[in-house]
Amino acid sequence: MTNALDLFAQVTVNGIAVGTIYALVAMGIVLIHKATEVLNFAHGDLLVLSAFSAWALIDLVGLPFWLVVPLVAVGIGVLAYGIDALVVRRIAGQPQFAGVMLTIALAFMIRGAVSMGFGTESQSYATPWSGRTTEVAGVAIADLSLVITGTALLIAGGLWLFFRRTRLGVAMQAASQNQLAAHLNGVRVKRLNSLVWALAGVTAAIAGMFLAPVTLVDTSLWLITLKALAAIVLGGFGSLPGAVLGGVLIGLIEQYAGVYMPDGFRDIAPYVVLIAALILRPRGILGEAHGRRV
């Protein structure tokens, strides 16, 4: 009995650890979607790029981990700012689908550039927490997972404070609700949107750098975008708490299905739940209902 309970506790903890990673990636996508209504399919590839850059800086150049983290975060942030200011901004006013296609195109280009620049082999690098575990109430947790979960919660809290308490955050909220009205009130909408992209880029970089040592530094890391998108849709589009909730739920479902269900269900369970949830509740769990416009 206690054995089954222990297993359950372990699986739950693993699920939450994996789920917070999804939540962290999902938050970056929601940020951009909320501000500019562009669904950023290139987010996962920013993750890949940051993981490979961190690997190159640590293993090839030999910089210490703590110097690389801010360096890569700022670098990816600047890149994301540039992507919006130079490319994505130009399609404002076109249907939503154009944004999806453009970011898929950008995703292809980043992925191609990464495999041309860094090679296609999987890499890995060490962090200060690699290979160590902590035992909390009889459940073993990898230190790296704890750090990731802590970072994700820290970023979520930081974003919450940022959007509630700072002028810039309130301006971003205003711009996301009505760009024209915000512009007429003196908010510099274009620059704000690019800043939101930069912010999302920084979250992507942090997620990439902490996630890569857990899995491997590999271009297939971008597939996490699919899980993050599932989390966003499950939680309800355009809602940051929804993204966190959806991410944790997807992580839990995945881990439970992996342990308690037959082989092969681990990969499809999140998506089956997603389809069922959307049929029952088309707006997601925390999504807002809107009226229809002709």
Added chain:
Amino acid sequence: MRFDYHTRYAQGFALLRHPSDWLAYGSLLAALLVLPLVASTYLVGELGYVLILCIAAMGLMTLTGFTGQVSLGHASFVAIGAYAHAWLMAQGVPFAASVPLAALIAAGAGLVVGIPAIRVHGLYLAMVTLAFAIVVEQVIGHWRSVTGGYTGMVVATPRLFGWSVGSPRAFYYVCLALCVLTLVVLANLMRSGLGRAMTGVRDSEAAALALGIEVNRVKVGAFGLSAGITGLAGALMAHHIGYLTPDAFTLLLSLDLVLMVVIGGLGSLRGAILGAVLISLLPNAVSALKSLLPTAMARQSGLEIFVAGLVLALFVLFEPTGLNGRWLKLRALFETFPLYRRDTFRRQKTYMKSERNR
């Protein structure tokens, strides 16, 4: 210059409106018919593949371009068509019956996906189709008794009325016939009441509903039709590949199909075909490009995907109406030659439009 001067009512909605259209499309068809007699076997095989992709792209165009429902999971219908066809062939069903049956099975799967489409739209629908494609891929991988799982499944040689059509040349004609058939059926459908209803649903659901169009039925029907056509392409694809594994029908194929439809130009059959031709020829173009580059760069593997992304990005940014839009502009230039004004097709200044309250 050419003037549209109609003397009969039927001229207004004829498929080919001018004698020159008959000449152009007739000579294109004649060229495609004669080509296998002069081209190499490899080239004919590749062209057959292009024709199959044309059918699949037309299938997706029916859904995304004409009915406005986004699908990021059309590879699943290709897979269902291919596996259904291969399984039916293995059970002894003749080729001529198995292909339509496979298309029907895929259409049934499309109806199943179409039902959630009544409830969700936009990006939510894109996610539902994406999730469905992932589920289908995994199911195929694990349903060993029918699909052979990840080890794969051999496709029997097609025989049509006692003749083997397994050789690239014979199979090319099968593909061509089915491609032309699909094109004619869809072109006629789009000028019928049902086709107009689909366009209405795309442009404004609420307005279509107010005009008495059964929006839900049209959506589900469009899903079924689109999946059926894509399944037909899948059945042909099974023979082109020859050995089916789930790896052939991943998310990348879905994205390739979306790429074809968008680069070709949403909302036109000509666009679907032009897009399919361009995207399927792109890898060949890149490998030709590689021979011009220094060897250090040419050995890198990411170039294909980079070029595909670049082409897509340039189209979205500079020619949102796709290849079809560019074609129409070129044609307008030649038809009105001395009087062409550049501003005819100029894009007006656009502002951010929210789609949140749809």
